[in-house]
Amino acid sequence: MSDSSRRTLEIALLLKEHTDYTCVLVTLIQEYQSRFQKPLHVNELYTMKHVIDIQDYRGNRVARLLPAFRTHFDENHIHTQLEQPFCKIHCSKNFIINSDLDLPFVKVSFKTFADNIRQLLTQHNGSMPLASFAQCYSFTFEPLIDHKDGVPLEHYISCIKDIQILAGQGFIKKVQFSQTTGPSFTPTPFDTSNMHVDACAEVQQRLQQFSREVLDLLKHQSSHCRLPVSKFVSAYHQYFNRQCRVADYGFSKILDLLCAVPKSVQILGDGNKRIITISHRCQMKRFTNDIIRILKNKPQRLMAISEIPIEYEMAYKKSFCITDFGMCYLEDLVNEIKDNKELVLDAEKSIIKLYRKERTDLEIFATSIFEQDVIDMLRILPDFSIPFQKFIPSYHHHFGYQCKVQTYGFSRLIDLLEELSHVVKIDEDKHGEKIVQLTSTMMENGIILNIEQLVRKSHGSLKVKDLRTQYLQVYRNELDPEDFGSSNLETFLSTRTDKFELHYTEIDVSISIKEAKPGQVQLTKNIVLTLMLSKCQLSFWQLKQEMLVRFKQDISLNMCRNELRDYVEIVDQTIRLTPPMVFAYNLVLLLSSRDGRMPYDDFIVEYQRRTGSGHLLYPADYGFPTMLRLFDAIQIVAQVRGRRNFKIIIVNPEFRLGRYNHPKTSFIPSLT
Structure with a gap:
């Protein structure tokens, strides 16, 4: 049905409700605008000469x-009754609805309001017009007074979880239970006939961007996060310094x-x-995020509810307004x-307070591995950064396996990254999109890794004079030592004597990687072996004594924390093997009776049998x-040789425990 035909039918149905199918023209226009919530001009009525007759009667123009x-109505048995825009129970027949639907704040x-509405809806068979809601509410409960510091009634109703506001016949807004049965209503929609393009991925992406921009505008440039629709375009232009082009999103109307x-x-x-405001769902998400940011800066990660306004003002430098x-x-x-x-609300x-699941030692260790992965992935990207939304797919593409945040004791990626605040920072770009970027310290570490890769x-x-050019070609980033407080590359590299060695000749300077000293590697092996012979852990003083007696080597706590952090960890003055080294210990036990070697596939099956998993x-x-x-992490203990179906695991000679007198030990499935 065309718009003109629909409008003609609506006028006819309205006149059918009046005596002799006749109504004063002014009254007809008011009733139409009230009923259908859309304008009607006198000129449009004069174009309906095949339906109505307009005449002067006692000084008034009337439509008949x-x-x-009328005969056409009867012959076709059209008994359609227009839905009333107001409640017949609590409003008189001549009740006029403001076409702007001007409801109180x-x-x-x-809680009281929600309970009262549920009671009201029960009295109205689960559905009632929004336009006369205030009258119905005031009839049963206390009057709804328009309050200058209040919340729009329509928005307040929509905040109730089991109640919704939908549009019925003639776009009349109705308040009803979410599971109301009976006549179905459709949500207040946008007219898809006004769309210029199909909903495609590009348009959807633009809509998401537009959604973020609208939220940003309402939060920062409007009073109480509300803005008249008539002022939206000018406010958008003023805030973002660009026009809001509706056609770019596939529409012709801003509404x-x-x-x-x-x-x-x-x-x-x-x-x-019409007023635009933030939806209740987004408001609660926004408030939750604001509170989480505040709590993360609290020592105990908790605060009294009464302190929220004060803490909010201190954190965000603006007054806290509940509305x-x-x-x-x-x-x-x-x-x-x-x-x-x-x-968690107590x-x-x-x-x-913040809910925090106690993470296991294994999850904490896995997070340290993930930390290295993040650096490895971001160090090769422009500006050492990546959009937050692209982090998961990029991680999968870079490493060839998925990033499962549950492995690290978290349920959301954002929480995992915030735990690595010393590694990455999360900022927003000019479009409001979250960006994950390495911290300045980790940027320097990433550059060192990149240089190391180029040298290898x-x-x-590699000649120092060629380093800047090669770095730009490979990583698409300028290598500027001034960013890290050095006047030139040579000075910057000379500060990393733990990683590089500079070689000077008469004409140029070259750089090479400083390999680990054999003595340090042997010390690491001796410590790991000593712990394996003691069921993977010893007190620091016992380990120190064992190392002095067995190998004539001295160790310190700082050495265990720094140089040996990939192999041992310290827990209350106890030195124990890290999880991968515990796996290496189990591997050594399993292969000790097999002359220190076993086919890879047989090892997997036998390992499962021995652990009882x-x-x-x-x-x-x-x-x-x-x-x-995992096997790369235990190369000092065992190595995998061969390929595919011919892989074999070989224990390094130093770790074949048959050479040592040691107590019979049992398998340790995993260290948690």
């Missing part, structure tokens, strides 16, 4: 439905564009007084986030994502 059209306890992002924004009211989040009282605002997985003590590709030696050997049990990475 033509007899022929309320300030009521949310249709705003309605296309219902998860982020909500359109309140009708007509010329900015679409609620009336702090208690209601906090109760709305009590089911959040990241926050009602008895009136405190709110140059057969172990219900599953095959998982590298994640020892903090690594793949078996290849």
Whole structure:
């Protein structure tokens, strides 16, 4: 049905409700605008001469439905009744609805308000018009007074989880239970006929960007996160310094564009007084994130609920206004986030705190491995950064396996990255998109790794004068030593004597990698072996004594914390092997009766049998994502030789325990 035909039918149905199918023209226009929430001009009525007759009667112009059209109604058995835009129970028949749907701003306890609405809807068979909601509510409960510091009534209703506001016939907004049965209503939509292009991936991406921009605009440039739709375009232009081109998103009207992002924004009211505000879902997500940021800077990661306004003002340098989040009282605002997985609300003590699952030692160790992976991935990217949304797919592409945040004791990637605040920082670009970037210290470490890689590709030696050019060609980043406080490359490299050696000739300077000293490697092997002979752990003083007696070598706690951190860890003055070294210990025990060697496939099966595990050997049990990475970590103990079906595991001679007198020890499946 065309728009003109629909409008004609609507006018006819309206006149059918009046005596003799006749109504004063002014009254007809008011009723039409009230009923259908859209404008009607007198000129449009004069174009309907085949349906209505307009005449002067006692000083007023009246519209009368033509007899022929009445007959057409009867012959086709059209008994359609227009849905009333107001409640028939609590409003008179002549009740006129403002076409702008101008509802009050309320300030009521949310719990009380929600309970009252549920009771009202039960009385109205689960559905009632929004336009007369205030009258129905005031008839049963206290009047809804328009409060200057209140929340828009329509938004407040939409905050209730089991209640929704939908549009029925003639775009009449209805309040109803979410699971209401009976006549179905469709949500207030945007007119897809106005779209110029199909919804494609590019348009959807633009809509997501537009959604973020609207949220940013409402949060920072509007009063209480509300803005009249009529002022949106000018406010957008002023804030972002560019025009809002509706056609770029596949629409021809700004209202249709705003309605296309219902998860982020909500359109309140009708007509010329429409207001755009942030949806309740986004408001609660925003408040949750704000509280989490505050709590992360608290020593105990908790605070009293009453302290939220003060802490908020200190953290964000602006006053805390509850209505900015679409609620009336702090208690209601906090109760709305009590089911959040990241926050814990202690009602008895009136405190709110961060939820933190105690991570196991294995998860903490796995996080240290992930930390190295992050540096390895970001060091080759421009500006050492990547958009947050691309982190997971880029990680998968770079390493060939998925990033499973649960392995590290977290449920969200953002929490995992925030745990690595010494490695990466999370900022927002000019478009509001989150960016993950290495910290300045880790940028320097990344550059060192890049230089090391270039030197190895140059057969172990590279001229310093060629370094800058090769670095730019390979990594697409300028190598500027001034960023790290050095006047030139030579000075910068000379400060990293632990990694590089500079070789001077008469004409130039070359750089090579400083290999580990054989004595240091042997010391590491001796410490690992000593711990293996003592069931993987000893007190520091016992280990120190064993090393002096057995190998005439001295060690210190600092050495264990730094040079040996990949092999041992310190827990309350106890030195124990790291998870991969525990795996190496089990491997040594298993192969000690096999002359220190075993086919790879046989080892996997035998390992499962010896540990009594219900599953095959998982590298994640020892903090690594793949078996290849796990075996790379234990090269000082054992190595994998061969390829594919001909792989064999060989224990290094120093670790064949048959050479030593040691007590019979049992398998350790994993260290947790």
